[in-house]
Amino acid sequence: MGKEKRKYLRFECLLPVELVKVDGKNHIKRNITAHDFSREGIKLSINFDIEMGSNMEVNLHIPEKEISVPVSGEIVWVKSVDNRLEAGLKIKDMDNELKSEILNWIFPKWLEKKKEEKEDRKALAIKDSRDIKS
Secondary structure: OOOOOOOEEEEEEEEEEEEEOOOOEEEEEEEEEEEOOOOOOOEEEEEOOEEEEEEEEEEEEHHHHOOOEEEEEEEEEEEEEEEEEEEEEEEEEEEHHHHHHHHHHHHHHHHHHHHHHHHHHHHHHHHHHHHHHO
């Protein structure tokens, strides 16, 4: 595996995103999904072709907080995963207070998920060791 280039931790999430504009094409209004979020970027699941270097404007929706946040950025990577496209949006413009609010909202959920995954792995390891002894 290659060396990690990210400066900031990415937090897994599933958030609805409304695509507003790509490289000057306004009012596209496609619904896409954010799969993770960090201080510098968002991993998007998309259903259309897009090129690296494209500029994109989206509205990131946080249903539990009843907020919609405008975000603009540049597509810095695109890859095909399980018959869908994923794209990395490097954030260029986003309200810093709202970004902090989103990170403060996502972090405890992410931490709880990681804790559950660790407990599941521990329980599986204990089960496996009992199965081996039997």
